[in-house]
Amino acid sequence: MPEGYCVKCKAKKEIVDAVEETMKNGRKAIKGKCPTCGTVMFKILGGKATAAASASESGEAQPVKPASD
Secondary structure (H helix, E strand, O other): OOEEEEOOOOEEEEOEEEEEEEOOOOOEEEEEEOOOOOOEEEEEOOOOOHHHHHHHHOOOOOOOOOOOO
């Protein structure tokens, strides 16, 4: 089980009922509940969507517009 920080309990706890989600910006996150108080816990994971990551990792150069006089 993933571990996250509960703001209400002010302690690190295991995330119960954890579900992996993708945020609007493409990053992955885990959302669940605190086992003690039931508050929603949210942990942001590393990594972006595969389409954006593969384009930046492939090393393809972006075309540059020539400066207009």
